Amino acid sequence: MRNWLVGLMLLMSLAFVYGCDTGNQVRVAVAGPFTGTAAAFGEMIKRGAQLKEKEINEAGGINGKMLKLVFKDDAGKPKDASNVANSIADNRRFLAVVGHFNSSCSLAGKPIYKQKGIVELSPGSTNVKVCEGSDWTFRNLYRDDFQGQFVAEYVNKYINEIKTVAILFDNDDYGRGLRDGFTSAAGNFGLNIVASEAYDRNSTDFKAQLTGIKAKNPDLVFISGLYSEAGLIVKQGREVGITAQFFGADGVDSPDFLTVAGDAAEGTYLTTPFIFSEGGGEALRVAEAFKTEFNGIEPDTWAALSYDAVGMIAEAIEKTFDQDASLADKRKAIRDHLASLNTPEKGYTGITGLTYFDKNGDTVNKPAYVKIVENGKFITAPQQLLNAGSQE
Amino acid sequence: MSVFLLQLINGLVQGGIYALIAVGYTMVYGIIQLINFAHGEIFMLGAYFALILVTATPLPFWAAVLLSMVFCAVLGMLIDYIAYRPLRNAPRLSALITAIGVSLTLLNLARMLWSSRQRTFPDDSKPAIFQSKIDLETGEVFNAIPLPDGAILPYTDIFIILLAVVLMFALNRLVHLTKIGKAMRACAQNPVAANLMGIKTNQVISVTFAIGSALGAVAGVMVGLREAIMPTMGYHKGIAAFAAAVLGGIGNITGAMLGGIIIGLAEAFGGGYISGGYKLAFAYVIMIVVILIRPSGLFGKSTAQRA
Numbered sequence: 001m002r003n004w005l006v007g008l009m010l011l012m013s014l015a016f017v018y019g020c021d022t023g024n025q026v027r028v029a030v031a032g033p034f035t036g037t038a039a040a041f042g043e044m045i046k047r048g049a050q051l052k053e054k055e056i057n058e059a060g061g062i063n064g065k066m067l068k069l070v071f072k073d074d075a076g077k078p079k080d081a082s083n084v085a086n087s088i089a090d091n092r093r094f095l096a097v098v099g100h101f102n103s104s105c106s107l108a109g110k111p112i113y114k115q116k117g118i119v120e121l122s123p124g125s126t127n128v129k130v131c132e133g134s135d136w137t138f139r140n141l142y143r144d145d146f147q148g149q150f151v152a153e154y155v156n157k158y159i160n161e162i163k164t165v166a167i168l169f170d171n172d173d174y175g176r177g178l179r180d181g182f183t184s185a186a187g188n189f190g191l192n193i194v195a196s197e198a199y200d201r202n203s204t205d206f207k208a209q210l211t212g213i214k215a216k217n218p219d220l221v222f223i224s225g226l227y228s229e230a231g232l233i234v235k236q237g238r239e240v241g242i243t244a245q246f247f248g249a250d251g252v253d254s255p256d257f258l259t260v261a262g263d264a265a266e267g268t269y270l271t272t273p274f275i276f277s278e279g280g281g282e283a284l285r286v287a288e289a290f291k292t293e294f295n296g297i298e299p300d301t302w303a304a305l306s307y308d309a310v311g312m313i314a315e316a317i318e319k320t321f322d323q324d325a326s327l328a329d330k331r332k333a334i335r336d337h338l339a340s341l342n343t344p345e346k347g348y349t350g351i352t353g354l355t356y357f358d359k360n361g362d363t364v365n366k367p368a369y370v371k372i373v374e375n376g377k378f379i380t381a382p383q384q385l386l387n388a389g390s391q392e
Numbered sequence: 393m394s395v396f397l398l399q400l401i402n403g404l405v406q407g408g409i410y411a412l413i414a415v416g417y418t419m420v421y422g423i424i425q426l427i428n429f430a431h432g433e434i435f436m437l438g439a440y441f442a443l444i445l446v447t448a449t450p451l452p453f454w455a456a457v458l459l460s461m462v463f464c465a466v467l468g469m470l471i472d473y474i475a476y477r478p479l480r481n482a483p484r485l486s487a488l489i490t491a492i493g494v495s496l497t498l499l500n501l502a503r504m505l506w507s508s509r510q511r512t513f514p515d516d517s518k519p520a521i522f523q524s525k526i527d528l529e530t531g532e533v534f535n536a537i538p539l540p541d542g543a544i545l546p547y548t549d550i551f552i553i554l555l556a557v558v559l560m561f562a563l564n565r566l567v568h569l570t571k572i573g574k575a576m577r578a579c580a581q582n583p584v585a586a587n588l589m590g591i592k593t594n595q596v597i598s599v600t601f602a603i604g605s606a607l608g609a610v611a612g613v614m615v616g617l618r619e620a621i622m623p624t625m626g627y628h629k630g631i632a633a634f635a636a637a638v639l640g641g642i643g644n645i646t647g648a649m650l651g652g653i654i655i656g657l658a659e660a661f662g663g664g665y666i667s668g669g670y671k672l673a674f675a676y677v678i679m680i681v682v683i684l685i686r687p688s689g690l691f692g693k694s695t696a697q698r699a
Contacts, residue, residue, distance in 0.1 A: 037622070039508050171669035198669025202628050204510070204619035207402045208663035208671060214543050215395045228510050232620055235512070240398070241526050241533070241544035260510050260620065264525075 025068045026061075028313055029088040030306070031099030031109070032124075033076035037201065037228045040256040041101055041302050045123065046071055047294050048303030049098060051286070052310040054293070062318045069310065070094070074105045076201075081105035082112060089116035092327055095317055096121065096334050098309045101302070103127030103144075103174040110134050117328055119335045121313060123305035126250065127177040131361035138338055138361035140309055140352065141273040142368060144174070147249055148181020150368045150385065151271055155220060156189035158383040159245060159269070166195040166218040166244070168209060168233055170225030170251075178224040178249055194218050199229065206233050210240045218244050226251040231260025238264045245269070250368075253301050258376060265373045274301045274352045275369045275380055283351040308350030312338070315348060394539045399664045400657070405549045405618070407656025408556025412611035413633035414640070414648035415563060416604030422580045422643040423600055425484060429491040430471055431608060432630020433498035436623060438464045438609025439616040440506060446517040453519050457613050461606040468605025469598045477594065495626075502623040510620040521547045522617050552614050559607060560649050567645060572599055580643070632659075632675060639679045641689025650690060654678060 030049050034042035053069045061067055072088060074081040081100055088094050089112055096119040100106045106125035113120040114134040122130060122139040126147060131137045155162050165186060169175040179196065186193055194216045197209040210233070213221065221237065221244045223230045230252040237246070248257075248270040258265050276287045276299065286307060290299040299307075313334070320333035338357065341347055344365065347356030358364050370381040413435050420428045438460050445456035475494050479487045515523055524536035524546035536544040567573040575596045578586040587593050615625060636655045640647025655675040662674025686692060 035503065035508050037508065037510065037624075168668075198667055200669055200671060202624070203671065204615070204622075204625065204628075205402075205406060206668075207405075208399060208660045209668040211395060211398045211402060211543070212664050212668075215541070217542065228620075231510070236619075238526055239524050239536070239544075239546050239548075241536075241538075241542055243526060243528055243531065243542075256509060260512060262512065262515060267528075 024065055025093075026065045026095060026317055027068045027070060027093045028310070028317075029072050029091075029094045029097045029099070030069050030310070031072045031074055031081070031084050031088065031097055031105070032101040032306075033105075034071060034073040036075035036077065038076035038102060038226055040227065040254045041124065042073070042076075044254070044300050044303040045099075045101060045306040047290065047297070048123075048299060048306040049310045051290055051293055051303075052307045052314070055289075056310075056314050062314055063321045067310075067314055069098075072099075074100055074102075076102045076105065078102075078104045078108035081108040085109035085112040085120075089113060089118050094118065095330055096313045098123060098306060098313060100125065102172070103130055103177065104172045106130045106137065106139075107173055110137050113137065117335075118331045119313070119316075119338060121309050121338070123309040124302055125174075127173045128181070129173075129177070135339065135361070136335055138357055138363075140312065140350075140355045140363050140366075141305055142364070142366050143181075143362055144178040144249075145181040145184075146364075147271055147368055148178050148183070149185035151182055151222065151247060151249065152185040152189040152191055154269075154271075154370055154383075154385050155191065155247065157385065158381075159220070159247075162219045162245065163190070163192055164194045164216070164218045165191050165220045165222055166197070166213045166216060167193060167222045167224060168197050168199060168206070168213070169223075170229060171198040171200055174226075174251060175224045178251075182222060182224065191220075199225070199233075201226075201229065203229070204232055206236050207240060210237050210242060213237075214240050214242050220245045220247055223248045223252060227254040227257035228260060231257045231265070234261045234268060235264040250301070253371070253378075255298075255300065255378075258373065258378070263376075265376070268373045269381065270371050270378075271368045272301045272371055273366060273368060274304050275371065276304065277380060278369060279304070279351050279353070286351050304352050308348075308352050308355065311350050312348045312355065394541055394543055395664070398539075398543055398545065399660045401545060401549050401553070402664070403657035403660030404653065405552045405656070406659055407653035408553050409611045409614055409629070409652075410633045410636045410655050411560060411649045411652025412556055412607045412614075413629060414636040414652045415560070415645055416608045417634055417637040418640070418642055418645060418648040419576075419600050419604045421637070422645075423576065423583070423597055424476070424480070424487075426476060426487050426491060427634070427642075428476075428601075428604075429488075429630075430475075430494040430498060431468075431604065432626035432633070433495050433502070434464050434468055434471075434605045434626070435608035435612045435615075435630060436502060436621075436626030437467065437498065437612070438605075439612030439621045439625065440502065441609070442613045443511060443513060443616060443621055447514060453517060457610070460613060461609045464605040464609035464612075465602035468601040468608075472598060472601045477597075499623055499626065506623065508623055510622045511616075512620050513616055518617065521551060524548060548618055552618065555610070555614070559610065563603070563607070563645065566603075572596070576600060632672065635676060635679045639682050639689055641686075641692035644689070644691040647689055647691030 032042045032045045072084045101124040103125040126144045169179040246268040252270045253272045316334045316337040347354045371378045372381045442460040536546040636651035637648045640651030658674045658678045663671035
């Protein structure tokens with residue numbers, strides 16, 4: 001009886017192994033927050049990646065093999081991200097990783113991907129340190145030292161009579177890093193920081209911090225965190241009588257910010273790495289294709305960046321394709337290809353513009369855009385600051 | 393000065409909410425010595441149920457709140473009937489593990505049904521007193537008390553504090569003055585003896601679950617009004633409320649109320665004056681200090697009155 005059972009199990013596991021045979025497939029993992037409080041980002045990342053996957057496969061795949069994306073959920077938590085990173089790196093079918101999204105998750109995955117030798121290309125992590133110290137980590141958007149300075153410069157140039165600023169930051173790598181970027185630039189642009197308060201990601205009650213900020217009566221409140229908390233902060237801020245201008249960064253750039261904050265969102269400024277209307281013809285085509293594919297849902301910045309990240313990885317696999325190479329060599333070849341994209345001429349042109357990497361694996365040429373909430377929708381702010389202080 | 397006053401109010405509001413949840417933990421523990429970890433999820437489901445009723449049906453807000461209380465009371469009794477009653481004479485650890493299992497099941501069920509996104513009550517579904525705001529152009533204040541230095545005190549906060557006080561007082565009277573209250577106290581003292589005296593212990597336990605769950609539902613709706621509704625709210629608020637129950641001496645209703653207020657105030661003052669990032673830590677530090685000095689909590693078992 002027992003032998004029979006063991007035999008059956010062996011058979012089933014064999015069938016499983018062969019059933020997943022990748023002979024005709026090229027597998028890439030996409031790691032991001034598909035559940036948890038940042039899940040709205042995860043959904044967009046997934047859709048953007050799926051659209052690119054479909055387009056690549058409809059155009060004949062990668063050297064005749066179908067691209068297969070596998071989505072791995074890190075819930076936006078570094079602890080889960082390390083587990084996901086290990087399971088991806090140890091899986092012999094994955095050639096590369098698109099992700100993670102949250103800076104703290106990319107940072108948690110970095111040493112694992114480096115040690116095991118697989119590329120991590122983040123379409124969303126902006127913390128300064130994300131790509132530092134690892135040859136295997138790349139990103140296709142700006143860093144927070146640039147973003148923080150950009151916000152300070154924009155506020156100084158285009159929003160009238162802002163002298164004092166209060167910061168509310170998420171107590172994680174993204175929130176703290178962006179706060180530092182903004183704080184170090186604020187003085188140069190005549191902004192006086194009167195309060196800097198932390199909050200915890202799991203919190204939904206921000207009135208203790210907001211009451212303290214209200215007492216200082218700042219002209220502007222800068223939120224260095226994600227949309228879900230930012231939505232509640234803006235809403236509760238108006239409830240405790242804060243009349244200051246709210247300004248968020250790219251973490252706030254999700255339609256869910258509008259649904260959580262409701263009327264209180266009106267007039268909020270935020271920065272973002274990409275706006276479809278500024279992206280030209282190919283971006284608009286992708287936006288239309290996205291809407292057709294996903295029942296009229298509008299793509300956002302993160303869908304665009306993950307669309308491009310999948311495109312870059314697919315191109316790298318195509319150009320370095322060698323059927324007979326070992327797994328480690330295949331993975332290494334992809335890394336070497338990405339690292340070789342180090343000048344504007346060699347860069348990858350996607351819908352979010354030209355992407356090329358510096359020696360860290362950072363993208364340093366991409367601008368930031370500003371959006372504003374008007375009548376319950378994000379619109380492109382009338383003033384843009386495309387020649388802000390360069391990052392290097 | 394007004395900052396201090398506002399932080400005090402913030403603390404009392406959170407404290408009132410924690411107290412409402414904590415009595416649910418403590419009443420059940422008082423009678424069957426079970427830490428009902430599913431209580432946090434009942435609180436969460438109460439909020440969702442009210443939200444669904446006000447958005448999907450034409451029911452007025454207060455009717456939705458009452459229905460949600462009834463729903464949670466039934467759910468609480470059902471969980472007891474299905475999951476805990478068969479284990480009444482099993483080792484306590486079995487029931488505890490079951491409670492954790494029920495909690496995780498309900499949490500993930502909510503995730504599947506409603507996704508992990510944050511939701512709030514739509515403005516048009518809320519009664520006017522919960523819609524405090526400030527007009528950005530004129531500085532005019534609606535549904536809130538303007539304070540001298542420009543801060544405002546929303547009616548919502550005052551309402552939640554009053555509601556918590558009224559419900560706590562009503563619960564206290566129920567336990568001390570009614571027949572069922574007497575039966576609950578008897579079961580808490582000695583379930584076997586109570587049974588021998590003709591008290592139907594299982595019925596009393598069901599009523600205990602129902603009362604605790606209904607109060608949890610009220611707390612859920614209040615959190616939904618003031619903050620947000622999401623599947624993990626039960627875990628985060630529940631764990632703080634559980635700390636409040638332990639701090640007050642688990643099994644003791646007055647202790648749970650006081651523990652809730654202490655945790656709420658610690659969060660507000662610690663978060664407001666020291667560091668917002670460690671808001672929850674202050675609450676737990678206070679709990680640990682109290683437990684170190686008085687291991688059975690403020691009103692621990694040495695006082696005879698439990699239930």
